[in-house]
Amino acid sequence: MPNDNIPVPRFYYDPAHDIYDGKPWTEQDIIDLRASLAHGSTIEMAAGELCRAGSVDDVRRKAAELGLKWQHDADRN
Numbered sequence: 001m002p003n004d005n006i007p008v009p010r011f012y013y014d015p016a017h018d019i020y021d022g023k024p025w026t027e028q029d030i031i032d033l034r035a036s037l038a039h040g041s042t043i044e045m046a047a048g049e050l051c052r053a054g055s056v057d058d059v060r061r062k063a064a065e066l067g068l069k070w071q072h073d074a075d076r077n
Contacts, residue, residue: 021054037071
């Protein structure tokens with residue numbers, strides 16, 4: 001039985017986390033992007049997971065270039 005009294009940590013966005021914004025895509029980045037989107041992430045969520053939240057349009061372009069499909073925020077409700 002889960003303990004409901006454990007506080008959930010809050011996430012605070014800090015642009016310093018986006019260490020891969022504008023960097024070339026590596027093979028591992030592409031593997032991670034595919035996995036993130038395959039598991040139902042939005043482009044914005046995937047960008048954050050890839051440390052590219054400051055360049056969401058670049059992540060969207062790469063996903064489209066690879067022929068990947070992704071969830072849209074409206075679809076997640």
